[in-house]
Amino acid sequence: MNGSTANPHLEVIEWLAQGLRDEASSERIFVQLCERLMKAGIALSRATLHFRVHHPQWLGTRLIWHRGHRDADVQNIAYDVEATDVFLKSPFQFVIATGKEVRQKIQLHGPHKFPVYEELRDQGHTDYAAWPLDHTQGRRHLVTFATDRPDGFDDSDIALIHSTLPLFSLVTEIRLKNQLARTLLQTYVGPHASxxxxxxxxxxxxxxxxxxxxxxxxxxxxxxxxxxxxxxxxxxxxxxxxxxxxxxxxxxxxxxxxxxxxxxxxxxxxxxxxxxxxxxxxxxxxxxxxxxxxxxxxxxxxxxxxxxxxxxxxxxxxxxxxxxxxxxxxxxxxxxxxxxxxxxxxxxxxxxxxxxxxxxxxxxxxxxxxxxxxxxxxxxxxxxxxxxxxxxxx
Missing domain, CATH: 3.30.70.1230 (Nucleotide cyclase, GGDEF domain)
Structure with missing residues (x-):
């Protein structure tokens, strides 16, 4: 890996473990994680974070980050999305259902297994990986990373990303539960009372x-x-x-x-x-x-x-x-x-x-x-x- 720090793994892990006490937003943490992984030498071009939320209108929230963007794009996901072909024929459905990692080199000729790979290839991405983000009580979310480096991710890139996920899962669960408490209170007692x-x-x-x-x-x-x-x-x-x-x-x-x-x-x-x-x-x-x-x-x-x-x-x-x-x-x-x-x-x-x-x-x-x-x-x-x-x- 083309690392720019003496020990990029320990630097990112230490930040996840100790550097986020005053950061309440999962969105900002996700953007900072992508930036720190890039600083550690991983040529990220795109990343997404998919949360299921308890909201009367929305099944979940999707954060989409692109290299060079200061903030992630936040999208609310409707409850009926899981019945659509887009979801059923996606790596998201596979990861959520099986709890297994998905990895795909996407600069290949011929059709890919999932249509979204064709879209990513057309956008210039060369490699894609998705992992389950498991929280307590059996709640499963999803995180994905893509690169546009000609050779894709190397093994050390994947190893570094994978090593951050347990702490990233813990950090995001704490924030998500805080947001869940706020959402549920707003839903049932109103914004001021909550x-x-x-x-x-x-x-x-x-x-x-x-x-x-x-x-x-x-x-x-x-x-x-x-x-x-x-x-x-x-x-x-x-x-x-x-x-x-x-x-x-x-x-x-x-x-x-x-x-x-x-x-x-x-x-x-x-x-x-x-x-x-x-x-x-x-x-x-x-x-x-x-x-x-x-x-x-x-x-x-x-x-x-x-x-x-x-x-x-x-x-x-x-x-x-x-x-x-x-x-x-x-x-x-x-x-x-x-x-x-x-x-x-x-x-x-x-x-x-x-x-x-x-x-x-x-x-x-x-x-x-x-x-x-x-x-x-x-x-x-x-x-x-x-x-x-x-x-x-x-």
């Missing part, structure tokens, strides 16, 4: 008082839906309904704290500018999107209660099972208003306090004072007017 929990808000009763606009939304006719539709159809309709609501809430800066059967609870903290107006914008987008659904068997309709006030935001529950949520009279009133949408036959009911905070009197109809369960004084209730878009004739 950061609070990761920062140490894990004791029962820990939390803070937050001023926020609160919305509680509930799907209509869910009992009829559950009794008349197959279970899979019910789940599909629920997911579509939550997409209709969740996407605009998150896009406009709100945070969904909880899915409750066929309902959801979300807040727009008032420490962000125009929080109440952004809540109205989110509801407008959701109801307009719902009105555009013209070719479905079961209509998705929902009622929403909205209020603004102080809430207790934090951990509540038993000693061993906690829920990070919001509670307080403001949440209770939003819930009561949502329930009243059925009685008053208006899809969005808002409190007078919210009208004042949002400055939306021109967009609302005052429905008068109402006795509301759990509140001693009568509450002034308004109905928010959202005009659905005009649809072209079918």
């Amino acid at each position: 950061e609070q929990i990761l920062d140490g808000a894990t004791t029962r009763g820990s939390g803070a008082t937050v001023s926020a606009a609160i919305m509680i939304c509930d799907l209509r006719n869910f009992t009829l839906l559950s009794g008349s539709q197959h279970r899979d159809n019910v789940i599909e309709i629920l997911n579509e309904y939550f997409d209709l609501m969740a996407d605009p809430i998150e896009r406009h800066g709100g945070e969904i704290l909880k899915f409750m059967g066929d309902g959801l609870l979300a807040i727009f903290p008032l420490n962000k500018p125009n929080a109440c107006q952004r809540l109205i914008a989110a509801l407008t987008s959701a109801y307009e999107a719902s009105a555009r659904r013209t070719s479905v068997k079961f209509p998705v309709r929902f009622g929403t209660g909205v209020h603004v006030g102080e809430v207790m935001y934090g951990n509540i529950g038993s000693q061993r099972r906690l829920d990070f949520t919001v509670i307080g009279p403001a949440v209770n009133l939003a819930s009561r208003l949502e329930t009243m949408t059925k009685q008053l036959k208006r899809p969005i009911l808002i409190s007078a306090d919210f009208v004042a905070s949002a400055g939306c009197a021109a967009q609302a109809d005052c429905l008068g004072m109402h006795n509301i369960k759990g509140f001693d004084e009568m509450i002034e209730v308004h109905a928010l007017n959202i005009q659905p878009p005009r649809l072209a004739p079918q």
Whole structure:
């Protein structure tokens, strides 16, 4: 090997063992590994790292590094990729299934075993190697390296790369598990709550008082839906309904704290500018999107209660099972208003306090004072007017 250091093997191993305590990114570690292998004399031209991840949208992540690039290209991989011909006829499938190394000189005449070798040859690469990257609990990932040196890799190149893999596997597993914890928390409790929990808000009763606009939304006719539709159809309709609501809430800066059967609870903290107006914008987008659904068997309709006030935001529950949520009279009133949408036959009911905070009197109809369960004084209730878009004739 054309080594540029006295002991390139020990240098890379020492860096993997001791030099990465402050580096949290698997992507940066992977790029630095490629650069260090090149410094050690290996003529790398391309490398890829394939991780399986626990994400609601993606099966995995692929990092692609090319020589001379400061960063790797990061690509998300869809769940259906493993059913495609591209995957089934690839060295990736073989390595993942068998746990064996793949090595191929690719400057050869005639067709190769895997079509990807033809692509690599056309790009000027001459040799290719892929290894399983095994983590604990039977989780297997993949790393590949290619060179464009005319003679390909030599035996010492392969030996050096292979010797780095046990430590590289350990280093990446630690980072991947950290990212997994963050992804799972963001998926199940939301981005802000997840950061609070990761920062140490894990004791029962820990939390803070937050001023926020609160919305509680509930799907209509869910009992009829559950009794008349197959279970899979019910789940599909629920997911579509939550997409209709969740996407605009998150896009406009709100945070969904909880899915409750066929309902959801979300807040727009008032420490962000125009929080109440952004809540109205989110509801407008959701109801307009719902009105555009013209070719479905079961209509998705929902009622929403909205209020603004102080809430207790934090951990509540038993000693061993906690829920990070919001509670307080403001949440209770939003819930009561949502329930009243059925009685008053208006899809969005808002409190007078919210009208004042949002400055939306021109967009609302005052429905008068109402006795509301759990509140001693009568509450002034308004109905928010959202005009659905005009649809072209079918």
